[in-house]
Amino acid sequence: MIGKQIARWTMAWFASALCCLIASLGFAAVGLAGPGGWAAGTAMATVHLFALGWLCQMMIGALIQFTPVLCARPLKMPGLSLPALLLTGLGTAMLAAGFLSMDGWVLGQNLLGLAPAVVVAGFGLTAVMLVPTLLAGQGLRQAEVRMVALALIALAGLWGTGTAMALTLAGYNLLPVFIPDALPLHVLLGTGGFLTLAAFGVSYKLFAMFLLAPDRDGPLRKAVFGMAALVVVLVLGLAGSILARGPRLPLGLLVAVAGAVTAGLYLVEMLRLWRSRHRLQTEVNMRWSRAAMICLAMSAALMVPTFRWGAAWAEAAMFLALVGWLSTLTLAQMVKIVSFLTWIQVFAPQIGRRPVPLVSDLTDARFAGRCLGLWATGVAGGTFAIAVGHPLLFQVSAMILLVAVLGLTRELLAIRRLRHLDPARLPDHLPPLVLPVPLRSSSDDHALPA
Amino acid sequence: MDDLQQAVTAALRQVVDPETGREIVSMGLIYGVTVQGGRVSITMTTTTRGCPLSEMLRQGAQAAVLGVAGVTQASVALTWDPLWTPDRIEVRAF
Numbered sequence: 001m002i003g004k005q006i007a008r009w010t011m012a013w014f015a016s017a018l019c020c021l022i023a024s025l026g027f028a029a030v031g032l033a034g035p036g037g038w039a040a041g042t043a044m045a046t047v048h049l050f051a052l053g054w055l056c057q058m059m060i061g062a063l064i065q066f067t068p069v070l071c072a073r074p075l076k077m078p079g080l081s082l083p084a085l086l087l088t089g090l091g092t093a094m095l096a097a098g099f100l101s102m103d104g105w106v107l108g109q110n111l112l113g114l115a116p117a118v119v120v121a122g123f124g125l126t127a128v129m130l131v132p133t134l135l136a137g138q139g140l141r142q143a144e145v146r147m148v149a150l151a152l153i154a155l156a157g158l159w160g161t162g163t164a165m166a167l168t169l170a171g172y173n174l175l176p177v178f179i180p181d182a183l184p185l186h187v188l189l190g191t192g193g194f195l196t197l198a199a200f201g202v203s204y205k206l207f208a209m210f211l212l213a214p215d216r217d218g219p220l221r222k223a224v225f226g227m228a229a230l231v232v233v234l235v236l237g238l239a240g241s242i243l244a245r246g247p248r249l250p251l252g253l254l255v256a257v258a259g260a261v262t263a264g265l266y267l268v269e270m271l272r273l274w275r276s277r278h279r280l281q282t283e284v285n286m287r288w289s290r291a292a293m294i295c296l297a298m299s300a301a302l303m304v305p306t307f308r309w310g311a312a313w314a315e316a317a318m319f320l321a322l323v324g325w326l327s328t329l330t331l332a333q334m335v336k337i338v339s340f341l342t343w344i345q346v347f348a349p350q351i352g353r354r355p356v357p358l359v360s361d362l363t364d365a366r367f368a369g370r371c372l373g374l375w376a377t378g379v380a381g382g383t384f385a386i387a388v389g390h391p392l393l394f395q396v397s398a399m400i401l402l403v404a405v406l407g408l409t410r411e412l413l414a415i416r417r418l419r420h421l422d423p424a425r426l427p428d429h430l431p432p433l434v435l436p437v438p439l440r441s442s443s444d445d446h447a448l449p450a
Numbered sequence: 451m452d453d454l455q456q457a458v459t460a461a462l463r464q465v466v467d468p469e470t471g472r473e474i475v476s477m478g479l480i481y482g483v484t485v486q487g488g489r490v491s492i493t494m495t496t497t498t499r500g501c502p503l504s505e506m507l508r509q510g511a512q513a514a515v516l517g518v519a520g521v522t523q524a525s526v527a528l529t530w531d532p533l534w535t536p537d538r539i540e541v542r543a544f
Contacts, residue, residue: 072500209498212536278536352510358471
């Protein structure tokens, strides 16, 4: 059946994530978050709208879409995708609002205390779909599957450390934790753990497909997994020790070195993949993924020196990871994925029967490239502003990032509405912008919704 | 190669992979074409086993072959043994 491996709610996950991204950048642009003020409630709300609302929702939506591609089998219990999305979105909103209690909004305390339960319900439903799909058959023999499974372990740790801190801040004595000890581990489990490792796993398969490059599970890929597993075990061990009120283990430098080596090995493999590609003319998503890789390299290179250089450089490294590496990669690939899924929804029934446009015809690559270039400019400005502690420059950078995202949102809408195609090639009915195509039975397999 | 086999191959060359813009024969996705009378059997693959385009490429190839004069029956089977590698792409396809 055509489209059986296409997740129905991907556009809704992406739309929810984009709304969070636009909101978080808007808040940063008006000065609610920035250098020297990360501890404020509004800043914490902004950061979580970005990290949880934007990046985690995008990654979960992408994993629901691409885990069947990685595993070559259908997703287990795909009907849980919508409730997972609703709970994750609600949990993000509750968490963001809850952080305002740190600025004196008393009602926010209850939201902050309850939000982790809602978030874990969303994460849990996601795990119910992904874990059995990943583990079925001999899935764990594949490097990309192992990496995504490791990312999900880090996600559990991310939630655990986040819950302990949220409950502590909300005044509940259930899992008291010293915030300055737990916060770096929480950030590492999210940025370097769940988000980066899931991006590694998905990129192994997708980049080989997009570049027509050999997809080999060689020694380098095994080394990346081994180092990544070491980092996750170390950070989870540190987190467990802190949550159990055990001793503070002096392993921070080891984690930083191991994390930097992991990123370095991954980048070496991606460079080899790029050089072995058969597709010499690359598309906009892959061209701008190179910028994301450069940000990953810079962020990894900063991990160890930040132990000497202080908090501002650590914040700059984290900004480079979240906004430069993960968000640039996500935005660039989102243009491609939305084009690809839209093509399947509209043109799949016609393949082999009449000429059809290419996936790339649905995108204005030049405009998308300009928006991504603007985004990269904002990344550079924001990183510099954080490193030198310049709030106004950070605000200007956030405005640049916001304009770039609004431009990309316009492009995504144009892709969904097929605005770059000759009107003569448009179908009678376009698929819904965000919601899935309604299921209907049909004797013609080609008429089934994607 | 007889005329019908040539016509079938020519029809398959009209089926374009929408992702790469190349037709499926030069992409090396066709593993075998067998013609017996008007009956055609094709074995093909995709660039990766979990490719979301797998079934639509299979049905597209089948529709293209059924459009060839003289073909009375067309069956297209997907296989990933052996797995596709980029080395199967025809020279000068890109």
